[in-house]
Amino acid sequence: MRTSRPSSAALSSHLDFLSKLGSNESVVYLDETFRREGDHNEHGFYSVCGVVLQGQHIFTMQDDLREIVGGNYWHATEALRDxxxxxxxxxxxxxxxxxTMNIIVATTNVDGSDEQAMEKARHQVLSELLIDLTNADKSFRGAIMEQRDNRRKNNSDDAFIRNLRLEEKISPAMAFKxxxxxxxxxxWLPDTxxxxxxxxxxxxxxxxxxxxGDYLQKFSHVTVLNENTNPDPRVLPIMSERMKKIQNDP
Structure with a gap:
């Protein structure tokens, strides 16, 4: 679904944040995917996928993606459907x-299909991912995620991140956008x-x-928070060589 044009102030603020990143400092781009319990008579799950990029690659990647897609709009679900x-x-x-790209996924089963159950699962996997990345990458500076469909949900995420900072589970200086x-x-990267x-x-x-498994497995780290979420034996919580390098040489 196409959204309205963002404000110039929002664009300027975000570009300012990105332009101040050091070449070897990193941010994670995040997107979620989920299924409510009972959809197609299947179990529910909630996953958050993060794509880690260094500052030196951010603007080049933006240009590359526009060239690959052939425009300024992309949505993975629509692409497969169309x-x-x-x-x-x-x-x-x-x-x-x-x-240098790395991918981190945190996923969990969801018992229940109501909004409260989904929100709890969202924050569970989001905290797992951000805490893991904070501990693994000393150059990690911020998380960037697509805004949600209403202000109340955005406020819920902001409050959750503030609590993680107050509890010192993530850096107080970590940006969350x-x-x-x-x-x-x-x-578009975590969406895909x-x-x-x-x-x-x-x-x-x-x-x-x-x-x-064919394209992303070798540089991905998948955390399954329970034993039944992931039926694909190739997608295991294995630290990729790129992630090992980040840990050993931050």
């Missing part, structure tokens, strides 16, 4: 060929990666279930 499989795979290939993909095209991961759960007998 038969743009070739572009989807081009996105995955570009991610696979990147020299809820923005539109129209402001930062790099949000999250869809590839989702397919390992929702379409286990479909060709698309292979894509996460």
């Amino acid at each position: 038969g743009r499989t070739d572009v989807f795979l081009d996105m995955l290939e570009h991610m696979r060929s990147h020299p 809820l923005i539109s993909p129209q402001i930062d095209r790099n949000l 990666a999250a869809m590839a991961y989702r397919r390992t759960i929702t379409h286990p007998y479909n060709e698309t279930s292979q894509w996460f």
Whole structure:
């Protein structure tokens, strides 16, 4: 679904944040994917996918993505629905060929389908991912996530992040930005990666279930918070070589 044009102030503020990042400092771009319990008579799950980029690659990546997609709009779900499989795979290939990109996924089963259960699961996996990244990458400076469909939900996320800071589980200086993909095209990265991961759960007998393993597995770290979420044996909580390098040489 296309959204209204972002304000110039929001764009200027975000560009200012990105431009002040050091070349080796990193941010994580986040997106969620979920299924409510009972949809198609299946169990519920909630996953957050993070794509870690260094400052030196952020603006180049934005240009690359526009060239791959052929415009300024992308939504992974719509791309698969509309038969743009070739572009989807081009996105995955570009991610696979990147020299320093890392992917982190946190996922959990959800008992219940009401909003409270989904919000609890969202914050559970989001905290797992951000705490893991904070501990693994000393150059980590901020998280960027697509803004939600109403202010109340955005406020819920902001309050949750404030609590993590107060509890000293993440750095007090860690930025948390809820923005539109129209402001930062790099949000297309976790949108695509999250869809590839989702397919390992929702379409286990479909060709698309292979894509996460084929393209993204080698530089991904997946944390499954329970034992039943992930039926694909190739998608395991293995620290990638890139993530090892971040830990050993921050």
